[in-house]
Amino acid sequence: MPQPTKLFILLAIILLAACNKPANQPPICLHPENPNYFLYKGKPTILVTSGEHYGAVMNAGFNYSKYLGSLKEAGLNYTRIFVGPYSEMGSNNFGISNNTMNPADGQYLTPWVQEKSTRKYDLAKWNPAFFGRLHQVVETADQLGIVAEISLFTSYYVDHQWSISPFNPKNNTLGMDSIPFRQVNTPANGKLMAIQEKYVRKIVQELNRYPNVIFEIQNEPWSDNPQKVESLEVDSLVHPFGWQKIVEIANQASLEWQNRIAQIITDEENKLPNKHLIAQNISNSKCKITHPDPNVSIFNFHYAYPDAASQNLALGKAIALDETGFMPHTDLNYRSEAWKFMLAGGATYNNLDYSFTVGAEDGTHPIDSGTPGWGGVEYRKQIKILKDFIEGFDFIRMKPDNSLLKIQSGKLADFQVLAEKGKQYGIYLQKSSSCEIKLQIPDGEYAVEWTDVCSGAKTRTEKLIPKSNYANLICPEFKEDIALRIYKKP
Numbered sequence: 001m002p003q004p005t006k007l008f009i010l011l012a013i014i015l016l017a018a019c020n021k022p023a024n025q026p027p028i029c030l031h032p033e034n035p036n037y038f039l040y041k042g043k044p045t046i047l048v049t050s051g052e053h054y055g056a057v058m059n060a061g062f063n064y065s066k067y068l069g070s071l072k073e074a075g076l077n078y079t080r081i082f083v084g085p086y087s088e089m090g091s092n093n094f095g096i097s098n099n100t101m102n103p104a105d106g107q108y109l110t111p112w113v114q115e116k117s118t119r120k121y122d123l124a125k126w127n128p129a130f131f132g133r134l135h136q137v138v139e140t141a142d143q144l145g146i147v148a149e150i151s152l153f154t155s156y157y158v159d160h161q162w163s164i165s166p167f168n169p170k171n172n173t174l175g176m177d178s179i180p181f182r183q184v185n186t187p188a189n190g191k192l193m194a195i196q197e198k199y200v201r202k203i204v205q206e207l208n209r210y211p212n213v214i215f216e217i218q219n220e221p222w223s224d225n226p227q228k229v230e231s232l233e234v235d236s237l238v239h240p241f242g243w244q245k246i247v248e249i250a251n252q253a254s255l256e257w258q259n260r261i262a263q264i265i266t267d268e269e270n271k272l273p274n275k276h277l278i279a280q281n282i283s284n285s286k287c288k289i290t291h292p293d294p295n296v297s298i299f300n301f302h303y304a305y306p307d308a309a310s311q312n313l314a315l316g317k318a319i320a321l322d323e324t325g326f327m328p329h330t331d332l333n334y335r336s337e338a339w340k341f342m343l344a345g346g347a348t349y350n351n352l353d354y355s356f357t358v359g360a361e362d363g364t365h366p367i368d369s370g371t372p373g374w375g376g377v378e379y380r381k382q383i384k385i386l387k388d389f390i391e392g393f394d395f396i397r398m399k400p401d402n403s404l405l406k407i408q409s410g411k412l413a414d415f416q417v418l419a420e421k422g423k424q425y426g427i428y429l430q431k432s433s434s435c436e437i438k439l440q441i442p443d444g445e446y447a448v449e450w451t452d453v454c455s456g457a458k459t460r461t462e463k464l465i466p467k468s469n470y471a472n473l474i475c476p477e478f479k480e481d482i483a484l485r486i487y488k489k490p
Helices: 006-019 064-072 128-143 159-163 192-207 252-269 306-310 331-343 377-391
Strands: 039-041 043-045 047-051 078-082 112-114 120-126 148-153 214-221 226-231 248-251 277-282 299-302 318-323 346-354 405-420 424-440 444-452 458-464 472-473 481-486
Touching: 039 148, 039 306, 064 078, 064 128, 078 159, 078 346, 120 128, 128 192, 148 192, 148 299, 192 214, 214 252, 214 299, 214 472, 248 277, 252 277, 277 318, 306 318, 306 331, 318 331, 331 346, 331 377, 331 405, 331 481, 346 377
Parallel strands: 047 078, 047 346, 078 148, 148 214, 214 277, 277 299, 299 318, 318 346
Antiparallel strands: 039 043, 112 120, 226 248, 405 424, 424 472, 424 481, 444 458, 444 481
């Protein structure tokens, strides 16, 4: 008899554990002592993953059990899911091969029933097959300790994506007015607003029981309704596209509509037992948030710089990098983005991992050169090292503070410091050459551990005794990047 696979054993354990699952577990929330981080299952929590391109529910051909089991086996704890009125069928706008949001014929699931004869959606009738799968995916994730961010809406980007949406008047039976796609997620969407509200309330009702759910209002609202904030000076080799050189946020019409959706979620959950976190997608790169919606607890950024986190921590909310991509395919490009963001106070990191496809739900599909992102088995191992590194600290006591480190001699391309002054320090260093660093650190005796960010191995340990609140460290030789843990000895 063949031996069972590790994944089979894992799933068997999960099913057994589900029978003994504690009742009334509270949903993931902001940590009461430091709301820049989460509290989940009674523990301080960060969310770190390298997950699929959002089709786990909508694509009936995608083996979600295998996918979620693979995330669990990799030691990761988050996934992002699109539901509802958007797919990427029949086109390839972003260069994604084997896109899980492009289901095969007959495999696309939406919340609404599609009439067989006309192929039109009846937006007054819910689709049991969709909601059955939605429950299965979220419940499986819950059993595995994986948090699911449910993205309720998204921009449409181009006419084609709008032309195949169930919300498009030509695709449904309600006889609504025709509108351009840029008006869909704004107050000027006519009769569609009532449909959107019913949809949001239905999703919120269905998922209220689960502790592992976050509701995101809309993916990339600035794409359809942009408002430019600033221009950026960037490395064109790493960020070659024009849109990577500007910061855009959603315009006022979009923001008004997003506020309304957040209020609908809040109002509906006020009638229900559980209250879930609401996330709002702010911008690419970075942006200082000046008028936060009081119903929002998580602010999401895409392709984010460390500043996206550090300059918004004073809001007392969680800051997330929930989508990566559009950089050259090297581990360093994506790994350094992750380390710098999370050590700048980020609460969530989600690499958009194109190695998860239909037929390769274990994340082993080769990522071709045209696909706009990175991932794979080895990269997921590296991201787990980051997660373990941060979780090795009492991180809710820590804040980013790059002023504590100076380059004494040699060269250092970049760094990021997360610290509880006088007690614990997490430092990430990138591309060093004969570098000596100077740390502002209170007097005492400290243990120092240098960690290889690709293997997790401790490459060197030493003792640090500052004098007059300063200490120098000579960096070991490393090819690309390294992490440094410093903690005060009792």
